[in-house]
Amino acid sequence: MEYLIIGNSVAGTSCAQKIRFNDKKGQITILSEESFPAYGRPLISYYLAGKVDSNLIQYRNDDFYRENKINVVLNCKALNIDSKNKKVKGSNGKEYSYDKLLIATGSVPFVPPVKGIENQKNTFTFLKLEDAKKIEKIITDKSNVIIVGAGLIGLKAAEALAGKVASISVVDLADRLMASVLDSQTALRIQKYIEKRDVKFYLSNTVAEVGKDSVVLKNGEKLPCDILIMAVGVKPNTEAALTAGIKVNRGIVVNEYMETSVKNIYAAGDCVESLDILSNQNKVLALWPNAYMQGETAGSNMSGVENKFAGSFAMNAIGFFGIQLISAGIVDPKDEKVSIYIEENEKEITYKKLLTLNNKLIGFALLNLPDRAGIYTSLINDDVKLDSLNYDITKKDIGLNVFPQDIRHNKLFRGNNK
Amino acid sequence: MKKVYAFEKNCLGCGLCEVYCKTAHSKSKDIIKTYRKENITSAIVIEEILSPKAKTYFALQCRHCADPKCVKACISGAMYKDQNGIVKNIKEKCVGCLSCVLVCPFGAVKRNKDKERKIISKCDLCIETGTPACVENCPNNALKLMDEEEVK
Ligand SMILES: Cc1cc2nc3c(=O)[nH]c(=O)nc-3n(C[C@H](O)[C@H](O)[C@H](O)COP(=O)(O)OP(=O)(O)OC[C@H]3O[C@@H](n4cnc5c(N)ncnc54)[C@H](O)[C@@H]3O)c2cc1C
Ligand code: SF4
Ligand code: SF4
Numbered sequence: 001m002e003y004l005i006i007g008n009s010v011a012g013t014s015c016a017q018k019i020r021f022n023d024k025k026g027q028i029t030i031l032s033e034e035s036f037p038a039y040g041r042p043l044i045s046y047y048l049a050g051k052v053d054s055n056l057i058q059y060r061n062d063d064f065y066r067e068n069k070i071n072v073v074l075n076c077k078a079l080n081i082d083s084k085n086k087k088v089k090g091s092n093g094k095e096y097s098y099d100k101l102l103i104a105t106g107s108v109p110f111v112p113p114v115k116g117i118e119n120q121k122n123t124f125t126f127l128k129l130e131d132a133k134k135i136e137k138i139i140t141d142k143s144n145v146i147i148v149g150a151g152l153i154g155l156k157a158a159e160a161l162a163g164k165v166a167s168i169s170v171v172d173l174a175d176r177l178m179a180s181v182l183d184s185q186t187a188l189r190i191q192k193y194i195e196k197r198d199v200k201f202y203l204s205n206t207v208a209e210v211g212k213d214s215v216v217l218k219n220g221e222k223l224p225c226d227i228l229i230m231a232v233g234v235k236p237n238t239e240a241a242l243t244a245g246i247k248v249n250r251g252i253v254v255n256e257y258m259e260t261s262v263k264n265i266y267a268a269g270d271c272v273e274s275l276d277i278l279s280n281q282n283k284v285l286a287l288w289p290n291a292y293m294q295g296e297t298a299g300s301n302m303s304g305v306e307n308k309f310a311g312s313f314a315m316n317a318i319g320f321f322g323i324q325l326i327s328a329g330i331v332d333p334k335d336e337k338v339s340i341y342i343e344e345n346e347k348e349i350t351y352k353k354l355l356t357l358n359n360k361l362i363g364f365a366l367l368n369l370p371d372r373a374g375i376y377t378s379l380i381n382d383d384v385k386l387d388s389l390n391y392d393i394t395k396k397d398i399g400l401n402v403f404p405q406d407i408r409h410n411k412l413f414r415g416n417n418k
Numbered sequence: 419m420k421k422v423y424a425f426e427k428n429c430l431g432c433g434l435c436e437v438y439c440k441t442a443h444s445k446s447k448d449i450i451k452t453y454r455k456e457n458i459t460s461a462i463v464i465e466e467i468l469s470p471k472a473k474t475y476f477a478l479q480c481r482h483c484a485d486p487k488c489v490k491a492c493i494s495g496a497m498y499k500d501q502n503g504i505v506k507n508i509k510e511k512c513v514g515c516l517s518c519v520l521v522c523p524f525g526a527v528k529r530n531k532d533k534e535r536k537i538i539s540k541c542d543l544c545i546e547t548g549t550p551a552c553v554e555n556c557p558n559n560a561l562k563l564m565d566e567e568e569v570k
Pocket of ligand 3: 491492493494495496497507511512513514515516517518519537538
């Protein structure tokens with residue numbers, strides 16, 4: 001059996017590991033467009049900040065590849081998939097044949113058209129280790145940095161550069177930071193906190209024009225700019241999939257076995273759209289744990305052990321500027337029937353928000369209160385009825401003691417997570 | 419595999435397991451020095467069970483899950499399951515993002531209180547010494563190291 005994987009990040013790695021677990025003999029090859037071994041992609045900001053080095057950022061060590069007999073081909077972009085002859089053409093001139101193929105090509109940055117962007121030669125996106133390395137090389141304590149995008153990636157870039165450059169300005173069209181996970185109140189509180197660390201925000205605003213050493217915002221303000229980081233968002237990288245005529249909507253379309261519309265070709269991670277169990281719709285959930293689980297599910301099915309992907313929902317643990325935010329599920333609901341419970345302490349900058357609907361927890365956001373957050377996540381994931389619990393979760397800090405004794409024992413003694 | 423099981427009926431909620439857990443993971447391995455000089459977070463959560471008659475307790479450590487969510491969520495590769503089934507955390511690699519805390523259904527991963535490097539603290543079954551310090555030192559036999567099969 002020949003297994004071929006396009007994309008050497010978390011989805012690709014977890015797929016390969018699962019394949020090897022089920023199939024000790026098959027040949028596993030991973031093609032990577034990048035020149036580095038697989039690394040923790042979210043760690044590129046830690047790298048830029050000097051908190052991890054090129055060595056520590058590596059996701060799995062060399063032993064992992066040796067023990068699992070996984071062959072990684074770096075600097076090789078998959079250019080074309082020929083599904084009829086089951087062959088993939090690499091940018092290194094070689095052809096790779098497969099019996100089962102995984103597409104795990106991840107995300108590409110979304111860069112909206114901006115007038116004059118070609119004038120700024122120091123324009124970057126922030127998705128790859130290579131980006132972080134390039135930025136690292138050119139920054140000085142005199143650099144004026146403009147970051148477009150106040151989402152997770154933009155803020156992580158701002159954190160990494162804080163204290164290293166002359167100025168950091170973050171511009172976003174939305175009226176608040178991290179608009180997808182934060183409500184206005186919490187966002188404003190975090191914004192004020194970050195502003196004290198010398199990061200300026202220009203919200204409900206955008207870069208209208210880029211000049212050689214400045215940018216002009218939509219509201220007419222002109223800011224000096226030596227480095228421009230475009231962190232508006234990401235979109236599924238479907239380029240390779242399209243060469244095989246695979247069905248693509250926003251992301252690659254897959255079934256619950258992570259199979260694409262073309263036989264023997266699977267897809268996983270940021271490049272696919274899959275079931276979001278809270279909205280019951282197919283969505284692109286560009287998140288690390290999701291990519292891991294999808295890659296693993298694909299690997300299982302590719303190596304003959306049938307396994308369904310149970311679906312997932314948005315979840316994130318984000319730390320920046322010493323703030324810790326953990327959220328999952330729906331946090332900014334449109335549905336008026338959702339009950340929202342909020343507990344906050346402005347001085348300590350803590351905040352707890354729980355959202356319930358029809359006797360179930362559907363989302364939560366915890367600011368600087370991370371302890372035992374996973375129990376809330378499990379209540380959402382396992383669809384637990386709140387009135388079956390020992391106490392009202394809005395009245396007390398969560399613990400395993402929330403579960404009735406028999407269920408708790410099942411979890412603790414039989415490892416039964418449900 | 420073997421892991422630590424807590425027996426609610428025997429647990430006094432005294433917290434000795436935490437003290438010995440900290441000491442076992444200290445540099446000095448000395449109970450007093452650990453307490454005074456080393457800022458260590460135990461890998462145990464002691465929970466109180468609310469019952470109408472009396473308070474009871476149990477001590478919780480990582481369950482070393484068969485299909486560990488923390489390993490999947492870990493963005494750095496610090497969390498992994500070794501060949502013996504023990505879920506370990508490579509301290510040097512951990513960046514303290516708390517993705518593992520976000521997904522652990524037991525709430526068994528704790529934040530390390532160390533101010534210098536924010537990382538996490540979780541049970542490693544005292545791999546260095548062979549017997550978990552909490553089990554050895556529980557005065558009332560409320561913690562036992564048992565084989566999974568034995569328990570079922
Ligand atoms: C700065 C930053 C911070 C983040 N923080 C978090 C976080 O805190 N929590 C979280 O859950 N998620 C976070 N994410 C998102 C997370 O990194 C992604 O969800 C995850 O990396 C997706 O993994 P993947 O395997 O699907 O694809 P990717 O990690 O995107 O990797 C895809 C790989 O495929 C390669 N590739 C693409 N096309 C080809 C081709 N044709 N041939 C060969 N190779 C190809 C790419 O070069 C890349 O190496 C963050 C992302 C960034 C950029
Ligand atoms: S930390 Fe939590 S999820 Fe990870 S193995 Fe331990 S109990 Fe399971
Ligand atoms: S806190 Fe450490 S162990 Fe936990 S997910 Fe983050 S890097 Fe991994």
